[in-house]
Each structure stands twice: as C-alpha cells, then as structure tokens.
Amino acid sequence: MLQLNIKNETSRLRTVILGTAESNGPTPSVEDCYDPKSKEHVVAGIYPKEVDMINEMEAVAAVFKKYDVEVYRPNVIKNCNQIFSRDIAFVIEDKIIRANILPDREKEIEAIRYVWNQVERKNRIILPPECHVEGGDVMPWNDYVFIGTYSGEDYPELITARTNMDAVIAIQELFPEKTVKSFELRKSNTNAKENALHLDCCFQPIGKNKAIIHKNGFLIEREYNWLVNFFGKENVFEITKDEMYDMNSNIFSISEDVIISEKNFTRLNTWLRQQGFIVEEVPYAEIGKQEGLLRCTTMPLIRD
Template identity: 70%
Template sequence: MMQLNIQNETSRLKAVILGIANSNGPVPSIEEAYDPKSIEFIKKGAYPKEIDMIEEMEQVAAVLRKYNVDVFRPKKIENYNQIFARDIGFVIEDKFIRANILPDREQEIEAIHYVINQMNPENVIVLPEDCHIEGGDIMPHGDYIFIGTYRGKDYSDYITARTNIEAVKAIQNIFPEKKVKSFNLRKSNNNAKANALHLDCCFQPVGKNKAIIHKNGFLDEAEYQWLVNFFGKENIFEIDAEEMYQMTSNIFSIAEDVVISDRYFTGLNTWLRSHNIIVEEVSYREIAKQEGLLRCSTLPLIRA
C-alpha cells in the first residue's frame, strides 16, 4: 500500500503524478475555455499543439527520473485535456483529498484511479458537493495549510474562482491541529494579467525559507503583507503582473535545493542559483498558454 506523505512544498520528492498531453483533443471553442489566457491564444490562432506539449512534458519526466522520483501518469482518455494533474486532487500529510472540480473535467480523476487504488481507502477523502476546491489553491507548509480562495458574493460569476470558503472550512475540520490560512485572490474572466487562477499563480514557497510572490494577485493587502512578514522581505522574490502572466511563480520543487523551472524565467533562475538552489531548466512555453505551468501539471504523493 502506498504510504502518502506531504508536509510541505519542498521536501525531497519520492513519488508524483505528472499529467499527459497525449490525445489532448481539438482546439476548444472560446465558450469551452476555462480561463482568460486560453481564450487569448484561441483568438490569436496560437493555441498550443499537442506534439509540442507532449515534448515539453517529457522534458519534465526526464528530470524527475534523473532524481529517482517514481512518476505515475494518468491513463489516456481520447480527446481530453489531462495536463493539469494538480487540479484533480492533493495530498496533505497521509490523506488524498479528491478535488471537486469543474463538471466538464470529472473524467480526469478516473484516469488516476489505478493510483488511488494503491492508497489506504480510509485516507481517500471526498469533500461534500458544496465544497469547490482545486489543488493549485492548496499548499501545506509545516504547521500551516495555505489556501487560495475567493470570498466575493459574486463567486459563481467567475469561472476562474475555483476554491470556495466552504472548502476552506472543510479542510480545517479534517486537519484541526493545522493553522489554515486562506488568501482572497484577484479573479478575472477576461484579463489574464489580473487573474490569479490559483494560489500557485501568485505565490509559492521555495528552498528552506524563501518564496515567490505577486502582490496584486491578492485582493487584501494585509494578507499579502502577512506572507511577506512570515517569510521575511529578504527571502522573497517579487514578481510583477507580466511575470505572473508568464506563470513565474509556478515552478516545481524536487527538494529544498532542486527545482524545475522554465528557462524563460532568467531573473528568477539567477536568484534561485544565488541561493544555492539547483535549477533544472525546461521549456514550458506552450503549456503556459493554458494558464498553467510546472506545479499545475504535477501532483506530489510522497515527499521524504
């Protein structure tokens, strides 16, 4: 039986689910798109090609194997987007929590059932239907669980609002000993530079005590300031709206001293190396067109 263990974002990775881009389906219509960035590239006629996205994901798989990580891939569903494994579930401690995601994406969870079946069934949790939640909004951090949410009364007007306050309360009930800290994120259906789709689109811990952050992704400046104080200003790499749009905070840690990053992020990668973090560079420019990047396409199961 698989012994799940996720306490944070940066401990040494042992097992992960990496999405797939095979049989990704036709270019969606604007009505079918889930986020403003995809819509932008559909309108431009520059939506990413399957062959390019497969190649990008294979670069990541190769890096993971280099560090002896067990890599699981979803079973292929014909003509279906299965790139963003992070959205469909997440692990905190030894529990796998199945996400309540957009109804159009329900089949994605079926493609990883063979992995879920290796877990202790008592530790597989399905939240009540009124709890909307996606893994990109969830970050275990030692004694804390950081959660991105949207608290506005107009929640249902935003296809980009993915985690609601009911889900935040449910996570607190499951982990009563943890400090659950939620962050109200800026949402937009039509402006990708003013839309923090998930918490990992505007914030992510990295290394031992560092973080990447974008101030304007947070609706409440006090919540942004809390994170700055928590990590310390000298330990933070601030990104601007353009860098958030390029998904600069959405790298992925294999260990405290090893990350996978996009080679496009020259400023960030230089900063990481200056703090003695090994940067394994890949190109993820095509996948980035769907408002997701390296963290979005991975679902960690076990960290040492």
C-alpha cells in the first residue's frame, strides 16, 4: 500500500506521478482547445510536436532519478493528451482526491487507476458531482490549503474556470483542522495573458517562506495583498505578465532547497540562485505552449 503524505509544496519529494507525452494524439482543432494559449499555437501552426514533448518530459524524469525520487507514469492511452497529471487528482495529507475535471478527460483517470488502487480505500476521496476542482488550483501549505477559484456568474461559459466554491467548501469539510483560503482568479477564454488557468499559473510557494506571484492573476487585490503579507514582501518574487504567460510560477520543488525550472526563465533562475536554491534547469517550452508547465505535469504522492 502507498502511505501518502503531502503537507506542503516543498518538503523532500519521495514519490511522484509524472505525466506522459507518448501517443499524445494529433494537433487539436481550435474548437477542441481547452485554453486560449493552446488555441494561439494551433492557429500559428506551432503547436508542440509529440517527439519534442517526450524529450522534455524525459529531462524531468532524469532529474527525479538524480535525486532518487520514485516515479509513476500513467498507462499510455492511444491518441490522448496525458501530460498534465496534476489535473486529474491531488494529495493532501494522506488522502488522494479525484478531480472532477472536464468530462472529455475521464479516461485520463483510468490511466492512473493502478496507483489509486494502492491507496487504502478510506483515503480515496471522490467529491460530489457539483464540486468542480483541478489539482493546479489546490496547494497544501502546512496549516493552510490555498485554492484558486472563480465564482463569477459567467462560470458556466468559461472553460478556463476549473474550480468552484462547492469544491472549496468540500475540501474545508474534509480537513477541518486546516484553514482553507480561496483566491478569485482572473479568467479569459480568449486572452492567455489575462487568464490564470489555475492558481499555480500565478502563484507558488517555494523553500520555507518564499513565493512567486503575479498580481494581475488575482481578481481581488485584497486577496493578492494577503498572500504578499503572509510571505513578506522581501520574500516574494513578482513576475510580469509575459513571465506569467511563459509560466514562470509553474516550477516544481523537489525539496526546500532544490527546484526544477525552465531553462529560459533567466530572471527567475538568477533570483532563485541568489536566494540559495539549487536550480535544475530543463527545456520545457514546448509543453508550456499548452498553458501548463512543471507543476502541472507532476502529481506528488509522498514527501518527507
């Protein structure tokens, strides 16, 4: 049996699910894209190629091997995009919670069924159908769980709105001893620079007490200010709209000292090293064209 343990985003990683780009399927039509960034790249004729994305994910697998992290991969489904393992489930403490995701993506869950079945039954949680949630919006941070959400009246029209308040309430009920704090995110079906698809597209805690943040990703300034005050202004790295678009906040921590980051994030990686982090740089720009990056493609199961 798997003894799940996730209390935060940065404790030493032991076991993780890493998505796969194998048999990723043909370039989608514009109508079939789930987010404005993928759409842009389809229209421009530069949607990422499977071979390039496989190579990028193998670079991450190699970093995990270097740090002795146990890696599970989804079973390959023919012609199916299974890159973003964070979307389909997530772990808080010793529980794995299945995400209620876009109906077209149900089969992605079947591909990790063999992992799900290794968890004690009482710790496998399926939320009621009215709770919409994806792992990219959920961040355990010790006594807190930070959740990105959207509660505007146009929620049903926004394919980019992935997590609702019903899910926030359900997660608070599951973990009564934690403070669940939700943040309203800016959503757009058409403009990728005005769209925070998930919370990890505009914010992520790193190390013991630091964070990366993009102010415009938050709809309510007071909620953004709360985060800055929580971490302390001197501990926060503010990213620009272009850096948010390139997914600078969507890096991934192997431990409090080691971070996997995209090799083109020059300003961020320089700052991280100045703060004393070891930065493992990988090429991930092709995967980034689908509005997801390192955190989106990984689903931690066990941290120390």
